[in-house]
Amino acid sequence: MSETVHEPDPRSSDPGRGSAGVGTVRADRPSLRERLGYGAGDLASNLTWTTITSFLLFFYTDVALIGAAAAGTLLLVGRILDAIVDPAVGVLLDRTNTRFGRARPYLLFGAPVLAVLTVLTFVTPHTGGAADLVWAGVTFILVGLAYSLVNIPYGALMPMMTRDSQSRMTLSGFRFAGASLGLVVVSAATTPLVAAVGGGDQRRGFLLTVTIFAALGLLLFWIVAGTAKERVPFVHVNRERGSFKIALGTMLRNGPWLAVFGSTLAMFARLGVITGGTIYFALAVLGNPAAITLVLTAFSVSALAGSVVTPWVLRKLGHRRGIVLGLLASVVLTLALIPLRDNLPAFVAVFFVANIVGGFGFVAAPALISDTVEYQEHRSGQRNEGLLYSGYSLGTKVGTALGSALLAWGLAAIGYAPDQHTPGIATGVLWLYVGLPIVLALLQAAALACYRLEKQLPAISAELAARRASQA
Structure with a gap:
C-alpha cells in the first residue's frame, strides 16, 4: 500500500x-x-x-x-x-x-x-x-x-x-x-x-x-x-518562537487528522453510553441484575474478537469503507435489539455481533492517526507524532466524558429514579441505550466519510522517500 x-x-x-x-x-x-x-x-x-x-x-x-x-x-x-x-x-x-x-x-x-x-x-x-x-x-x-x-x-x-x-x-x-x-x-x-x-x-x-x-x-x-x-x-522539530503555533495550525488544517478526530469523539461517546448504560438497561428494562455482567462480558469479548477480524476486513474492503460499512451494519443490528429484549440469549448474541462490526474503528484509529503523521510531514516537513497523537488522546477522553453526559442528561429527561422502574422509565432507558449509540454511530460514519488519505498515501509516501533520498 x-x-x-x-x-x-x-x-x-x-x-x-x-x-x-x-x-x-x-x-x-x-x-x-x-x-x-x-x-x-x-x-x-x-x-x-x-x-x-x-x-x-x-x-x-x-x-x-x-x-x-x-x-x-x-x-x-x-x-x-x-x-x-x-x-x-x-x-x-x-x-x-x-x-x-x-x-x-x-x-x-x-x-x-x-x-x-x-x-x-x-x-x-x-x-x-x-x-x-x-x-x-x-x-x-x-x-x-x-x-x-x-x-x-x-x-x-x-x-x-x-x-x-x-x-x-x-x-x-x-x-x-x-x-x-x-x-x-x-x-x-x-x-x-x-x-x-x-x-x-x-x-x-x-x-x-x-x-x-x-x-x-x-x-x-x-x-x-x-x-x-x-x-x-x-525529524528535528522547529523550536523557534511560534513553532508550536505553526505545528498546531498545520494539525488543524490536516483534513485526514480532523476526520479521525471527529470519528474518535463520536466513537468514544458511543463507548461511554454502552458501558455506562448497561447497568440501567439491565435493571430498568430487563429487570435482571445478573444481565449486567453477561452483557458487559459480551461487550469485552466482542472487542477481543474484533481485534482479530478487523485487520483482515479492512485489508479486503479498505480502511474507510470497511469501518463505515461496519458502522451501518451495527446500526441495523442495534435496531434489532429492541424486539429481542425479552429473549436474553438472542439479545446478547446480536449485541455481540453488532459491537464487533461497529468496533472496527476502535482497532483502526491508532493506525489511521499514524497515517496522518505522514500527511503532516508531507505538508509541513515536521512529523509531530506526539502532538497528533496527543490530540487523539484528547478525543478519547472528551468523547468518553461526552457519552456519559449524554446518558446522564437523557436519564434526567425521562425522569429516571433508582427506586421507580415504571413502564415509561423502562421505555425511555431502552431508547437511550439503543438510540444514542445509533445516532453516534451515524455521526462517526459521517466524520470518517471525509477521510480521503487512504488513496493519497502511496503517492505521499513516495514523495517523502524521494525527499529523504535527495537529502541523504
Missing part, C-alpha cells in the same frame, strides 16, 4: 537494544516479537486506567467514604486537567531524542512512576475529614499526569516503528487485542480478587489487587520498551 523503505535502525548500535526484527524481516516491518510486545502495552494501560475508570468512584464513595458529589466533582476536574496536559506531553515528546530512543525513555522511566501512583490512588488516610478528599484529589491528578506521560509516547511509538501503513494497521490490531484482554481481566478479576486477598477488608483488598495490576503493568511496559524498534529517523 505504501513504499518499502530499507533504512538502517538509527539505534542499531545501542547496546541496550534487542535483536527483534533482525534477519529475514524486512527493515520496515516489525517482527512478530515486536508486534506481540507492542500489544502488551495496551494490556498494561488497561490494567491501570480501566481499573481507575471502573472502580475508583466506588472506592471513593464506599471505601474512602468520600461524598458522592465531591467524588464526582473531583473526577470531572481531573479529567479536564488531563485534557489540558495531553498536548503539552505531545509537544515534549516531539522534542525528545535520546540514546534510549524517543518514546522508549517514557516507558522505561515513566512506567515505574505510573505504577506507584496507581497504587497510591487506591490508598486512603481514612480520617473521615478533609484529608481524605485532599489525598484523593492530589493522587488522582498525579496519576492522570503519569498516565499521559506514558500512554501518549506509547501510542506515538507506532509511526516511529514503521512507515508502512498496512504494518501499522497490523500493530493496531495487536494493540487492540491487548486492550481487550485488559478490559476482560479487569472486568472479570477485580471484584473476586478484592474479596479473596482482602478477606472481607475492602481497603486491604483494593490495595493488594491494584498493586498486582500495577506491577504487572510495569513489567508489560518494559516489555514494549525492550522489543520495539524505532526505525523512522528523528
